[in-house]
Amino acid sequence: MAMMNRSQYLASLDDGRRIFAEGQEVKDLASHPQFATAIKLVGDGYEAHYRPGEDASGPYFKIPRSRQELKEILEDLLTWDMVTVTTSQGLLALLTAAARIRPARPEYARRIEEYFEYCRAKDLRCVQAITDAKGDRRLPPSKQHDPDVYTRIIERRQDGIVVRGAKLHISSAAVSHELIVMPTKNMKEGEEDYAVACAIPVNAPGVRIVNTSYAPRERIEDFPVSSQHNMPEGFVILDDVFVPNERVFLAGEIEHSATFAHALGLWERLGGTAHLAEFGDQLVGLAQLVAEANGTDRIHHIREKIAEMIIYATLVRAGLEAAIANAEPSPEGWYFPSELYTNAAKHYAAAEYSRMVRHLHDIGGGAIVTAPSVRDLENEEVGPFIRKYMATKEDIDGEYRTRLFHAVRDFTADAYGGWQLVTMIQSGGGLYAQRLVARKHYDMERAKDLARKLAGLA
Numbered sequence: 477m478a479m480m481n482r483s484q485y486l487a488s489l490d491d492g493r494r495i496f497a498e499g500q501e502v503k504d505l506a507s508h509p510q511f512a513t514a515i516k517l518v519g520d521g522y523e524a525h526y527r528p529g530e531d532a533s534g535p536y537f538k539i540p541r542s543r544q545e546l547k548e549i550l551e552d553l554l555t556w557d558m559v560t561v562t563t564s565q566g567l568l569a570l571l572t573a574a575a576r577i578r579p580a581r582p583e584y585a586r587r588i589e590e591y592f593e594y595c596r597a598k599d600l601r602c603v604q605a606i607t608d609a610k611g612d613r614r615l616p617p618s619k620q621h622d623p624d625v626y627t628r629i630i631e632r633r634q635d636g637i638v639v640r641g642a643k644l645h646i647s648s649a650a651v652s653h654e655l656i657v658m659p660t661k662n663m664k665e666g667e668e669d670y671a672v673a674c675a676i677p678v679n680a681p682g683v684r685i686v687n688t689s690y691a692p693r694e695r696i697e698d699f700p701v702s703s704q705h706n707m708p709e710g711f712v713i714l715d716d717v718f719v720p721n722e723r724v725f726l727a728g729e730i731e732h733s734a735t736f737a738h739a740l741g742l743w744e745r746l747g748g749t750a751h752l753a754e755f756g757d758q759l760v761g762l763a764q765l766v767a768e769a770n771g772t773d774r775i776h777h778i779r780e781k782i783a784e785m786i787i788y789a790t791l792v793r794a795g796l797e798a799a800i801a802n803a804e805p806s807p808e809g810w811y812f813p814s815e816l817y818t819n820a821a822k823h824y825a826a827a828e829y830s831r832m833v834r835h836l837h838d839i840g841g842g843a844i845v846t847a848p849s850v851r852d853l854e855n856e857e858v859g860p861f862i863r864k865y866m867a868t869k870e871d872i873d874g875e876y877r878t879r880l881f882h883a884v885r886d887f888t889a890d891a892y893g894g895w896q897l898v899t900m901i902q903s904g905g906g907l908y909a910q911r912l913v914a915r916k917h918y919d920m921e922r923a924k925d926l927a928r929k930l931a932g933l934a
């Protein structure tokens with residue numbers, strides 16, 4: 477029971493897990509090129525946080541006990557790799573659910589707390605496995621053509637349960653240790669077997685993970701963002717997986733099925749907003765640098781667009797601050813962010829993100845997608861011409877401007893950028909879910925009172 481360093485983390489991946497990519501089973505994950513960046517990033521995280529001693533544990537296992545501690549966790553989170561982020565968010569979501577179900581189901585709350593201690597003691601990394609295959613979106617789980625498209629309990633034993641189904645789009649699953657499994661939505665009467673939350677080790681018999689990745693395989697100089705920041709997305713197959721009782725956190729109690737999804741949504745969206753506040757500032761920085769490099773930074777409409785981007789970035793940050801400032805304590809003394817501000821800020825940040833990217837593309841010009849490769853700059857014959865014609869003024873040389881365009885393309889319009897545009901909209905359960913929760917927590921009666929007064933109808 478102690479923290480792991482990089483080499484211990486690498487060794488921990490050799491645990492019999494079943495990982496697939498591009499049609500093949502991956503036998504040696506630690507040396508497979510498609511996972512190299514992800515494993516390096518997670519390994520860097522282990523190495524950076526490592527402290528010796530039986531009682532040492534990472535800051536990602538901290539439970540906030542005040543608004544200030546919540547703020548500190550969110551600041552730290554920006555420096556963590558994605559799987560460390562999902563560990564913190566996933567476990568805090570479980571604890572949030574524990575606090576909410578404890579009065580009715582103290583046994584589940586106790587198991588969740590023990591599981592949290594288990595992950596902390598072994599310094600494990602967890603991912604959030606909530607999104608089911610879902611089949612026909614109009615139909616409930618029990619009416620689907622295939623009963624397995626929502627993860628379900630297929631057998632109840634004395635010592636545990638057996639689950640079957642698939643969890644899709646599970647970020648970083650292949651390079652983590654634990655799958656935190658939750659129902660994707662509220663379950664109704666007759667859907668008890670679908671109301672299942674539990675923890676499953678990635679190497680449990682019956683788990684297979686099929687991976688996709690936008691990690692560039694070649695010309696990595698032209699992908700300065702994608703080559704440094706990529707994680708595999710996992711298509712997680714749960715093919716009759718046994719889960720022992722101590723890892724079962726919900727098994728049929730439909731009245732609590734949505735509690736887990738709501739708790740995860742809260743932490744996922746809070747973390748997402750923290751990242752979006754940074755992305756907002758990065759978009760502003762890129763827009764300003766490109767405008768300066770093009771000589772357009774003093775043109776009226778360009779300044780207006782950058783001002784709009786500044787307001788966007790600042791409002792996202794303000795929403796994040798409000799979510800922390802309005803955090804509420806649970807009976808255990810744990811602090812949970814405000815549902816209203818978290819959901820409203822995440823929705824605004826995600827929905828408006830593509831409009832800010834549009835401004836950046838508008839400001840940048842066509843070279844965002846047509847700038848020659850960095851390798852062409854090295855070509856003896858055409859390289860000097862590229863440097864000459866990509867240069868715009870004395871202090872803006874051709875290579876600098878070419879590299880800037882590659883960063884804009886990669887960050888917003890290509891590998892990482894394409895992933896990011898979709899992820900913004902879908903992550904945290906999608907925009908619709910954020911609207912639903914914001915609406916639920918908004919003080920509508922107060923708004924109606926104000927409107928009545930305005931209309932003289934009080």
Ligand SMILES: Cc1cc2nc3c(=O)[nH]c(=O)nc-3n(C[C@H](O)[C@H](O)[C@H](O)COP(=O)(O)OP(=O)(O)OC[C@H]3O[C@@H](n4cnc5c(N)ncnc54)[C@H](O)[C@@H]3O)c2cc1C
Nearest residue numbers: 604605606607613645646647898899902903904905906908
């Ligand atoms: C890069 C990436 C990483 C992700 N990481 C994770 C992860 O780590 N763990 C995890 O669990 N999930 C993860 N997700 C999944 C994410 O939460 C889902 O993509 C999201 O909830 C939407 O579900 P879906 O993709 O199945 O699309 P769909 O459910 O098909 O939704 C598509 C659209 O249809 C609408 N829709 C669907 N059904 C209904 C309905 N019945 N009524 C009204 N509208 C409906 C949705 O609101 C949405 O607008 C990730 C997604 C992405 C893109």
